[in-house]
Each structure stands twice: as C-alpha cells, then as structure tokens.
Amino acid sequence: MNRFYKILCLFFSVFTATAFGNFGSMPFGFWKTSAPSGFTVNFLVQAGGGAGGYYVGSSSDNSAGGGGGGALVIGTDTISKNTTYSITVGAAGTGYNSSNFYGNSGGNSVFASAGASFTAYGGAGGAPSPSASGTVYGLPGLQGGSGSGGSDYSGGATGGSNNLITYSTATSYGSAGGGAGAGSYAGGGGGGAIQAGGASAGGGYYAGGNGGNGYITNYYGYTNFGAGGGGGALVTKGTGGSGGGGNGGDYSAAATNGSGYGSGGGGLGYGDTQTGNGSAGCVIIVSPNVASVTTGSPTVTTSGSNYVYLFTSSGSIKF
Numbered sequence: 001m002n003r004f005y006k007i008l009c010l011f012f013s014v015f016t017a018t019a020f021g022n023f024g025s026m027p028f029g030f031w032k033t034s035a036p037s038g039f040t041v042n043f044l045v046q047a048g049g050g051a052g053g054y055y056v057g058s059s060s061d062n063s064a065g066g067g068g069g070g071a072l073v074i075g076t077d078t079i080s081k082n083t084t085y086s087i088t089v090g091a092a093g094t095g096y097n098s099s100n101f102y103g104n105s106g107g108n109s110v111f112a113s114a115g116a117s118f119t120a121y122g123g124a125g126g127a128p129s130p131s132a133s134g135t136v137y138g139l140p141g142l143q144g145g146s147g148s149g150g151s152d153y154s155g156g157a158t159g160g161s162n163n164l165i166t167y168s169t170a171t172s173y174g175s176a177g178g179g180a181g182a183g184s185y186a187g188g189g190g191g192g193a194i195q196a197g198g199a200s201a202g203g204g205y206y207a208g209g210n211g212g213n214g215y216i217t218n219y220y221g222y223t224n225f226g227a228g229g230g231g232g233a234l235v236t237k238g239t240g241g242s243g244g245g246g247n248g249g250d251y252s253a254a255a256t257n258g259s260g261y262g263s264g265g266g267g268l269g270y271g272d273t274q275t276g277n278g279s280a281g282c283v284i285i286v287s288p289n290v291a292s293v294t295t296g297s298p299t300v301t302t303s304g305s306n307y308v309y310l311f312t313s314s315g316s317i318k319f
Helices: 002-020
Strands: 038-046 072-080 084-088 109-112 117-120 170-173 282-287 293-295 299-303 306-311 315-318
Touching: 038 109, 038 117, 072 117, 084 282, 109 282
Parallel strands: none
Antiparallel strands: 038 072, 038 282, 072 170, 084 109, 084 315, 109 117, 282 306, 293 315, 299 306
16 A cells, blocks of 8 residues: 555656646646637728829919829738738828829738738829810829829819729728819819719819718728828819818818828819828738737737737738
8 A cells, every 4th residue: 555655646746747847838738828720810901092183384274183092901811820921001192203293192001911912002193283285185093092083174084993902801992083074174083992083073163073982980999091182173172082081272272181091182273382192001900819929010909809900011910
C-alpha cells in the first residue's frame, strides 16, 4: 500500500509540473482570446472624392461641373488568422489638371484579403468651364466611381458614367454625374453613392445641377460617405449632395470643398478662381476579434461585441 501511494504521489507531482507549470503551452489553454483560424468580418471601402472643374479660358466665361463622389463597397469577408491584410485609402482629388483643366479625380481605396481584393474607384474630377472664345460649347463629365458633372457654354454636355465592380459578398455604390443643359452656362452635379448628379438647367436659367446624395446610413458609428459636388453657375449654384458634397460656386460665393468621407467638391462658379476639392476616402473593418497587429494608425472603437477599425491612411491589419 505504501509503495502504491508513493507511485501515485510521484505521478501527480510530474503532472503538476508539466501541465500546470506550463499551462500556457497546453492546447486547452482556455483563457486565451486569440482569434479562431477563420471568421467573418464586415467591411466598408470608400474611395476618395473628385475635385470640381476649373476654367479653360477666363473665369468670367461660364461655370464648371461638380466632382463625383468616390465609389463605396460594403460587404463581408472570411478572415484567416495570422494573415496580414493590406489597406489602401484613396486620397482626395484636389486642384485641377493643368493640361485640360478638369478637376483631379480621387484615389482608389482597396481592402486586399486572401480570397479577394475589394476595390472602390475614385470619384471623377468635374468638367471645366468652356472658353467663350473657343469652338467647344460643352465639355462632358468624366467616368469615375461616381461620374462628374459636365459643363456648358451653349451646346450642352453629358455627365460622366459610374465605374463599379460586382462582388459576390459585397455591394458597390456609385452613380453617374449630371449633364449640362444647353444654354445653362452652368455645370452639372457630380454623382453620389446613392443618387445621380442633377443636370444644370438649360434655356438661360443659369442654374447649376445639384450633387447626388451620398450614403448617410450609420455604419458602426460612422456616416457620410461618397456624396457628389454641386455644379457651378452664374446665378444659382448647385448644392452638394447629402453626406458631404461641396457646393458649386456662383457670382456671390466660391465653390466649397467636399466633407465626410470620399465626397466630391463643388464646380467653379462664374467669375471665381476657386474650385472645390474632394475629401479623402477611408476603410472600416468590423471584427468580433481584436487585431493582433495594425499599421497606419487606425482609430479603434467598439460597437456591441465588435471591434471597429477606421483607417484614414493606408496600412494593414492582422488577427
């Protein structure tokens, strides 16, 4: 009996040293909170918004089109543990192209995962005011995540088309820009995530088109995504779309910049020298598990049991 008792004590002393002394290395270390090998995250990818158009000849010729909002992609993806996912945040479209005077387009935003890359294209830059001394009487908007507004001297012009990618686990948002009505001497509004840009009113009404509305639904604590900029005008400027679109300029006020995330700037108005800049995009990752490593200095909040990572500059995330 004594011999059996000694053997039993020796067994428990060895088990205690190996199992409890090194419990962290045991496979049933249940107190750990590391992420499982595969789990689902929600994400939002917003591209940068385009700037409003400038002028070709003289600032007192006519008015320019509004910048398009950046495309928006909202969806889900399956994440693998110990895998680094890259984040690219699209820059704002600012200023204009010195060769053609269109507003500069916004940058693309990307969430690159193991299974797929989710890309939102930047909003298009607005069409510039045509020259009164030239032979071109209307300039079309450009294609982008959301298209930009066209501009008119007397001939009218079309708005730019949207450019979206179709995904099986995500939805892309973006709309066309507004055209410029013949004889409006004004610019069309840039397209927004939810609504197309409005056309400038032709027939001598001198009214710019309104920017298309953006996505204003609250997304885990954040809102105002991808609105279009208003078109410039002589008398009545186009207003920016809901969610941060910049207003177009007119004879009494200069165009304004886009705000929120990925919104377009307003088009230059009659007699102005200032066009509205777009606003930068963002990427939001919503996870039930905390990330082990991030770069790019995301803002981290919580929503219920989820961790919310807002990236306003490019970086990466790993769980």
